[in-house]
Amino acid sequence: MAEYEPIIGMEVHVELQTRSKMFCSCEVAFGGEPNTRCCPVCLGLPGSLPVINERAVEYMARAALALNCTIPPQCIFHRKNYYYPDLPKNYQISQYDFPLGVNGWVEILAGGKPKRIAIRRVHMEEDTGKLLHVAGNRSYVDYNRSGVPLMEIVTQNPPPEGLDQIESAEEAREYLQRLRQILLYLGVSDVKMEEGSMRCEPNVSVRLKGHSEFGVKTEIKNLNSFRSVYLGIDYEIKRQIRILEQNGEVVQETRRWDDERGVTVPMRSKEFEQEYRYFPDPDLVPLKFTEEWIEKLRSELPELPMAKLKRFMSDYGLAQADAEVLIDSPELAEFYDTCAASYKDPKTVANWLTTELLRLLNASGKKLNETRLTPAHVCGLLELVDAGTINRNTAKAVFEEMFNTGKSAAEIVRQKGLEQVSDEAAIESVVNRVLEANPNEVKRYRAGEVKLLSWFVGQVMRETKGKANPATVNKLLREKLES
Amino acid sequence: MSDRLCNLTIHEIHELLRKKQVSAREIAESFIRRIEEVDPRVRAFITTTPDYALKQAEAVDQAISRGEAIGPLAGVPAAIKDNMCTRGIFTTCASKILYNYKPIYDATVVERLYMAGATLVGKTNLDEFAMGSSTENSGFFVTRNPWNLDTVPGGSSGGSAAAVAADECAFALGSDTGGSIRQPASFCGVVGMKPTYGRVSRYGLVAFASSLDQIGPITKDVTDCAIVLNAICGKDRRDSTSLDVPVPDFTQSLRADVKGLKIGVPKEFFGFGTDPDVQAAVRKAVDLLTELGAHAEETSMPSVEYGLAVYYIIAPAECSSNLARYDGVRYGLRVAPDSGTVTRQTRGSKSSIVSMFERTREQGFGAEVKQRIMIGTYALSAGYYDAYYLKAQKVRTLLRRDFDKAFEKYDILVTPTSPTVAFGIGERADDPYAMKLADICTIPANLAGIPGISVPCGFKNGLPIGLQIMAKALDEETLIRAAFTYEQHTEYHRKKPQL
Numbered sequence: 001m002a003e004y005e006p007i008i009g010m011e012v013h014v015e016l017q018t019r020s021k022m023f024c025s026c027e028v029a030f031g032g033e034p035n036t037r038c039c040p041v042c043l044g045l046p047g048s049l050p051v052i053n054e055r056a057v058e059y060m061a062r063a064a065l066a067l068n069c070t071i072p073p074q075c076i077f078h079r080k081n082y083y084y085p086d087l088p089k090n091y092q093i094s095q096y097d098f099p100l101g102v103n104g105w106v107e108i109l110a111g112g113k114p115k116r117i118a119i120r121r122v123h124m125e126e127d128t129g130k131l132l133h134v135a136g137n138r139s140y141v142d143y144n145r146s147g148v149p150l151m152e153i154v155t156q157n158p159p160p161e162g163l164d165q166i167e168s169a170e171e172a173r174e175y176l177q178r179l180r181q182i183l184l185y186l187g188v189s190d191v192k193m194e195e196g197s198m199r200c201e202p203n204v205s206v207r208l209k210g211h212s213e214f215g216v217k218t219e220i221k222n223l224n225s226f227r228s229v230y231l232g233i234d235y236e237i238k239r240q241i242r243i244l245e246q247n248g249e250v251v252q253e254t255r256r257w258d259d260e261r262g263v264t265v266p267m268r269s270k271e272f273e274q275e276y277r278y279f280p281d282p283d284l285v286p287l288k289f290t291e292e293w294i295e296k297l298r299s300e301l302p303e304l305p306m307a308k309l310k311r312f313m314s315d316y317g318l319a320q321a322d323a324e325v326l327i328d329s330p331e332l333a334e335f336y337d338t339c340a341a342s343y344k345d346p347k348t349v350a351n352w353l354t355t356e357l358l359r360l361l362n363a364s365g366k367k368l369n370e371t372r373l374t375p376a377h378v379c380g381l382l383e384l385v386d387a388g389t390i391n392r393n394t395a396k397a398v399f400e401e402m403f404n405t406g407k408s409a410a411e412i413v414r415q416k417g418l419e420q421v422s423d424e425a426a427i428e429s430v431v432n433r434v435l436e437a438n439p440n441e442v443k444r445y446r447a448g449e450v451k452l453l454s455w456f457v458g459q460v461m462r463e464t465k466g467k468a469n470p471a472t473v474n475k476l477l478r479e480k481l482e483s
Numbered sequence: 484m485s486d487r488l489c490n491l492t493i494h495e496i497h498e499l500l501r502k503k504q505v506s507a508r509e510i511a512e513s514f515i516r517r518i519e520e521v522d523p524r525v526r527a528f529i530t531t532t533p534d535y536a537l538k539q540a541e542a543v544d545q546a547i548s549r550g551e552a553i554g555p556l557a558g559v560p561a562a563i564k565d566n567m568c569t570r571g572i573f574t575t576c577a578s579k580i581l582y583n584y585k586p587i588y589d590a591t592v593v594e595r596l597y598m599a600g601a602t603l604v605g606k607t608n609l610d611e612f613a614m615g616s617s618t619e620n621s622g623f624f625v626t627r628n629p630w631n632l633d634t635v636p637g638g639s640s641g642g643s644a645a646a647v648a649a650d651e652c653a654f655a656l657g658s659d660t661g662g663s664i665r666q667p668a669s670f671c672g673v674v675g676m677k678p679t680y681g682r683v684s685r686y687g688l689v690a691f692a693s694s695l696d697q698i699g700p701i702t703k704d705v706t707d708c709a710i711v712l713n714a715i716c717g718k719d720r721r722d723s724t725s726l727d728v729p730v731p732d733f734t735q736s737l738r739a740d741v742k743g744l745k746i747g748v749p750k751e752f753f754g755f756g757t758d759p760d761v762q763a764a765v766r767k768a769v770d771l772l773t774e775l776g777a778h779a780e781e782t783s784m785p786s787v788e789y790g791l792a793v794y795y796i797i798a799p800a801e802c803s804s805n806l807a808r809y810d811g812v813r814y815g816l817r818v819a820p821d822s823g824t825v826t827r828q829t830r831g832s833k834s835s836i837v838s839m840f841e842r843t844r845e846q847g848f849g850a851e852v853k854q855r856i857m858i859g860t861y862a863l864s865a866g867y868y869d870a871y872y873l874k875a876q877k878v879r880t881l882l883r884r885d886f887d888k889a890f891e892k893y894d895i896l897v898t899p900t901s902p903t904v905a906f907g908i909g910e911r912a913d914d915p916y917a918m919k920l921a922d923i924c925t926i927p928a929n930l931a932g933i934p935g936i937s938v939p940c941g942f943k944n945g946l947p948i949g950l951q952i953m954a955k956a957l958d959e960e961t962l963i964r965a966a967f968t969y970e971q972h973t974e975y976h977r978k979k980p981q982l
Contacts, residue, residue, distance in 0.1 A: 040588050044808050047568045047590055047687040049722050079804050083840055090807035141812065277863035279872060282694035282801055284723050
């Protein structure tokens with residue numbers, strides 16, 4: 001049977017988290033009473049004119065640079081003309097042949113192997129309003145979202161020399177997640193697929209392996225989570241292969257992902273190309289960028305997630321899985337970085353953060369920056385463990401206490417008297433007491449029931465309220481039971 | 484005296500107010516009475532706002548009684564073309580599609596006039612969305628030329644020019660996309676200026692062709708023109724295309740002195756079947772300026788011949804997009820969809836929303852507007868864009884260069900404003916080409932973005948002739964000086980129509 005390979009193009013829209021909209025000073029915020037965050041400009045009232053939000057341009061330029069794009073010295077806004085009630089001017093201010101960024105790439109790890117996915121362009125535009133269809137065939141429009149700065153990021157198929165394209169649903173999801181991480185690190189968007197601040201419209205085609213011509217592609221809409229992106233694309237690939245295997249023809253169309261049924265269904269046929277009649281918006285002047293401005297933005301870019309991932313693996317000796325967990329949010333990565341830099345064993349810190357900290361964050365529903373935990377506190381705790389002041393079990397309790405109260409480990413240990421008892425004489429007296437009180441168990445142990453050792457340890461720990469150094473307890477018990 | 488207050492210019496009114504010889508209220512009342520008296524015949528106004536004007540006049544009188552110094556426009560009655568947004572006051576663009584539209588904000592120019600203390604007596608008629616040269620394309624009614632009620636006032640700012648000529652306001656604002664201030668000013672025997680593109684904010688001017696539209700004053704003389712310019716020019720952060728350049732005091736240019744001024748007279752502007760009497764009047768004006776010390780010579784600007792063709796690609800292209808927003812969804816006219824349409828479009832059926840768009844626009848727009856939307860849509864379509872829109876932009880660049888070259892040699896260019904005097908109502912209705920020829924001398928300045936002024940320079944059969952003077956970008960000062968000098972040595976601007 002012939003082998004097919006899928007080619008996936010990704011068109012991603014990201015809403016920026018600027019304070020005001022792309023072309024007016026209305027507030028950008030999710031939700032709100034319908035039509036309360038609008039003005040003559042974002043309502044497209046007669047006579048109103050757009051003014052470019054420089055902050056939004058800066059945000060998008062930073063994103064373009066982080067996606068390894070070139071920023072041409074000039075960019076131009078075009079009008080994209082089409083009629084739709086959520087579009088107040090019946091044209092969208094967008095970009096066409098002079099976008100903000102071109103020829104970039106995003107590095108992904110495809111099964112651990114690095115791949116550079118080619119990006120054709122990054123451009124700026126304004127978001128549309130939202131339609132609300134209610135029972136009784138009525139529709140309402142909410143223009144709160146109208147004019148929110150939107151960034152469009154488009155991949156390039158086929159990729160130029162040296163770069164790659166997306167070739168599976170898994171890679172598509174990976175690409176999207178890497179993109180999300182980068183934008184989170186830049187702080188330009190909250191990148192929430194569920195709230196629509198990141199929207200993805202992939203197009204999928206399949207072809208016989210080894211062929212260079214593309215097959216007929218379909219576009220998938222209504223993918224509202226990373227999971228649905230994966231499932232939708234995977235379904236679409238299989239559907240197209242099935243059609244081709246039965247000598248059928250794939251129809252070029254837009255399909256809607258039905259999350260409940262797990263299938264894509266036709267939305268509207270794209271038999272004729274939409275006619276957008278792009279032309280330069282005469283209400284706006286071309287944006288010109290100096291080399292200095294671009295270089296300044298470039299120099300201000302933070303370390304990006306993929307670089308961080310690699311550094312955590314090489315410098316701190318972390319496994320990819322642990323490093324991934326730590327870099328997923330910039331706050332956690334920075335927290336870890338600070339700990340790892342000042343504590344001798346970065347792997348141990350990684351373990352504590354990926355287990356204890358994440359458990360506490362999940363359980364509390366808090367974000368890291370909402371807790372009072374500091375890297376110094378975490379390192380202080382680990383140093384107490386290393387010094388034998390407290391044991392691991394006590395340390396877990398102290399960690400939780402630190403997480404909740406913001407106190408240092410030393411303070412908690414001191415206040416609660418949790419210091420580990422390593423003094424052999426003190427432990428020995430407890431051990432003696434335990435052995436004397438349990439002659440039967442001593443007999444059974446000496447008769448060969450050695451697994452009772454841990455029971456004895458438990459008794460000693462209970463007597464010492466968990467503070468006894470477990471290693472010393474073990475040693476003394478063994479000595480006495482086996483003498 | 485208070486009977487004929489409406490005859491006065493801005494600077495005359497200001498003198499009377501300053502000397503407390505009249506009150507702003509008396510001024511306003513005089514114009515309101517004049518409107519009641521003549522507007523049923525002239526029909527310059529779509530909306531009159533007498534109560535509003537009186538309220539504004541009241542505030543000016545209070546300021547005067549408090550002993551405050553008043554600016555040159557304080558208490559001066561203005562008319563504003565009905566395509567500039569006035570908060571809470573109908574702004575219809577003379578289109579059925581906006582018949583009921585009241586903006587929620589004031590255009591920047593309106594704000595500036597209010598700040599200067601001007602009073603608003605009404606909103607003037609125009610060709611629908613400023614598309615036309617006679618005001619016959621108004622979706623409501625035709626405005627008459629005060630000099631002869633059977634002729635057109637020109638257009639598209641025909642209402643504004645007629646209102647000034649008929650003394651229904653002391654001055655008016657017009658907008659000029661291809662001559663819409665200068666040509667009606669010429670037809671109505673008043674002064675009209677289109678400033679440099681970007682001099683005056685377009686914020687609140689309902690867009691026709693954004694890269695050409697510019698607001699400017701229509702006044703009774705050049706002095707008034709300078710006074711109004713002072714009030715409305717200047718950078719506006721709400722309009723990205725408004726220029727961030729210093730605004731001179733234009734009244735400083737009101738000097739009768741053209742000694743050494745170099746005048747170019749481009750011969751192409753005398754083609755296009757220009758009326759010999761118009762040609763003679765313009766040449767006589769050039770002779771007068773020469774006598775006063777200017778040097779004039781004939782020159783040639785070949786690319787000007789393509790102005791009309793370029794204009795009728797670029798303007799409709801921009802208009803097709805600018806006017807897309809009138810769809811019945813948010814404001815203005817809404818016509819219910821055809822019965823039998825469905826909520827969601829499926830194969831072979833029409834959705835009710837598309838039907839609503841179509842019916843609203845079908846019934847809301849007049850024939851001229853529809854034609855331009857069609858032309859513009861076509862010119863921007865894939866496959867035609869390069870041949871039309873892009874080519875037109877290239878020719879526009881050539882035309883700009885021709886002007887640049889001319890202004891290396893000359894300080895000003897002098898031409899007729901329009902090839903003829905006002906024509907009869909209905910006379911050119913069936914001849915769209917003849918109609919569009921009326922703008923052939925004015926369009927090049929819009930394409931080049933340079934300032935142009937029309938001042939009265941004679942009469943033919945009792946109808947005014949206009950003299951157009953153009954200067955390089957941002958050189959309104961030379962324009963004003965030349966026009967003022969000419970005006971000081973002629974009497975045409977003092978003539979009034981008999982109504």
